[in-house]
Amino acid sequence: MNRFLTIMASRxxxxxxxxxxxxxxQTTVFTELRPFGVAVQVVLLMVVVAGSLFGVAIGxxxxxxxxxxxxxxxxxxxxxxxxxxxxAGATAGLLIYFFNEPTWWMRSIAxxxxxxxxxxxxxxxxxxxxxxxxxxxxxxxxVLVVSIxxxxxxxxAILVCRWTLSERKTFA
Amino acid sequence: xLVLTAIILIxxxxxxxxxxxxxRSVFGTVFRPIESTTRVVTxxxxxxxxxxxxxxxxxxxxxxxxxxxxxxxGATIAAAASVRLAxxxxxxxxLPTLAGINAVTAQVIGDSPTNFSQTIEINQGxxxxxxxxxxxxxxAGLVGKITKVFTDRAIVMLITDPDFALSxxxxxxxxxxxxxxxxxxSNAAVPSPVVPVDPGSSAGTAVExxxxxxxxxxxxxxxxxxxxxxxxxxxxxxxxxxxxASELAVRETGVIEGRGPSRQPIVRFIDNSLRxxxxxxxxxxxxxxxxxxxxxxxxxxxxxxxxxxxxxxxGPMLEIELVADLSNLSFLRVLLYQPIxxxxxx
Numbered sequence: 383m384n385r386f387l388t389i390m391a392s393r394x395x396x397x398x399x400x401x402x403x404x405x406x407x408q409t410t411v412f413t414e415l416r417p418f419g420v421a422v423q424v425v426l427l428m429v430v431v432a433g434s435l436f437g438v439a440i441g442x443x444x445x446x447x448x449x450x451x452x453x454x455x456x457x458x459x460x461x462x463x464x465x466x467x468x469x470a471g472a473t474a475g476l477l478i479y480f481f482n483e484p485t486w487w488m489r490s491i492a493x494x495x496x497x498x499x500x501x502x503x504x505x506x507x508x509x510x511x512x513x514x515x516x517x518x519x520x521x522x523x524x525v526l527v528v529s530i531x532x533x534x535x536x537x538x539a540i541l542v543c544r545w546t547l548s549e550r551k552t553f554a
Numbered sequence: 555x556l557v558l559t560a561i562i563l564i565x566x567x568x569x570x571x572x573x574x575x576x577x578r579s580v581f582g583t584v585f586r587p588i589e590s591t592t593r594v595v596t597x598x599x600x601x602x603x604x605x606x607x608x609x610x611x612x613x614x615x616x617x618x619x620x621x622x623x624x625x626x627x628g629a630t631i632a633a634a635a636s637v638r639l640a641x642x643x644x645x646x647x648x649l650p651t652l653a654g655i656n657a658v659t660a661q662v663i664g665d666s667p668t669n670f671s672q673t674i675e676i677n678q679g680x681x682x683x684x685x686x687x688x689x690x691x692x693x694a695g696l697v698g699k700i701t702k703v704f705t706d707r708a709i710v711m712l713i714t715d716p717d718f719a720l721s722x723x724x725x726x727x728x729x730x731x732x733x734x735x736x737x738x739x740s741n742a743a744v745p746s747p748v749v750p751v752d753p754g755s756s757a758g759t760a761v762e763x764x765x766x767x768x769x770x771x772x773x774x775x776x777x778x779x780x781x782x783x784x785x786x787x788x789x790x791x792x793x794x795x796x797x798x799a800s801e802l803a804v805r806e807t808g809v810i811e812g813r814g815p816s817r818q819p820i821v822r823f824i825d826n827s828l829r830x831x832x833x834x835x836x837x838x839x840x841x842x843x844x845x846x847x848x849x850x851x852x853x854x855x856x857x858x859x860x861x862x863x864x865x866x867x868x869g870p871m872l873e874i875e876l877v878a879d880l881s882n883l884s885f886l887r888v889l890l891y892q893p894i895x896x897x898x899x900x
Contacts, residue, residue: 402585406592413665414600419815421669442556450563454581456666457673457702457709460574461563468556505670511564515716516670520816524669 400546420527426500427532429467431539433474434492445471466507470500497532498525656890658682662883672715679706687848691887695854695877718812721842723805807842821872
């Protein structure tokens, strides 16, 4: 029983549950609300924020889990989202690593930069398995809109991510 | 480790692993109730967003559509009659028609959550008989094809997705002049040869007199491309139009490919034959059909918006203006059509 409670109380269980809700928001609200015809990527935002708050390892693992969940609902091959989001999480962790004591605005810059990169990683990864055709000028608009929207939503994402991924006292 | 895991997953999925399929299915079962709940909870947010940003667009569109409906009301009746006539003719000749293919009506319930996939989700799945590859239409024409099927829903890949490809026919009408023949008869009981001519020609008028006292007036001396026998008609003067073989619509097959939401799809692999002639802007594009094609023949796809000539034997590349408005899809029709090669052997 204690073992079960420990697993349920772990941050990874919380992460999966939170990501399920974030993914459902992605497929409902953020699919319909398309500023300038671009779908805002909140799953990517969660991964980037996780990377910028908790470092490379947690960031890439969060990206892997989120990407895997995303892949399950997309018609593209499973693993593409995991790779793209995993790379985005790792990049966010790496970027923050270079700041000694990252402040809120440094994290904001990291969110903008890595959101842009994360949005570019996906078509790049798609191209590696032959699903090319997405590397076109429209990508600039997509990157710009996604970065700005992620910047605006990042304070909320930081709160959620901190709550989700912080270590707590386990049941004795 | 991350890259390795991802590559293993990609490889497994591209090998059509049943484990991945089952995993998708289980995840779908868990995720759908959560998604449905979120959809219900967030509906006011969506409505508010559309109310703020789309209200003026909807008003403009409403006005435009009213005008369009008024314009098309008359044309629709004529078109329906023509379609019916064409279907009767096809049925009489034992040729397949779209009317003979069962269809399932489905509602669009979701859009693609990513910016790198042109797909939509519909609320009908395998329990309605839908299979991967079936063509999806709206009232205007082809919209896409089914790429993934679940029990009660399916994913439709739109024509604009870069992974979309389908064989099509370009129905070109070569730019030629109409041929008219004027016949003056003094003995109507005898069948008369009819000589089509090119009125654009500046040649002088010639009169041919046959032994049956039928007189045919042409504008080209001694030029007789085809001969048509006319039924007996009362004596007098009649004017008929007989199309030359070169004036009939010529069909050439090619492949339509999507290029993303911001660019028009293109048609490639068009044969650069002399008989096909110059492709005119505005000529229709329909599905090619055939035993290998996933779609039955003659579904309207679009019309040629631009012809890009290419050097060598590559043939022209055509940019296509789709007849279906893919930005505003609500109800669709899935044709329960499978080519002979895809049908399971009993």
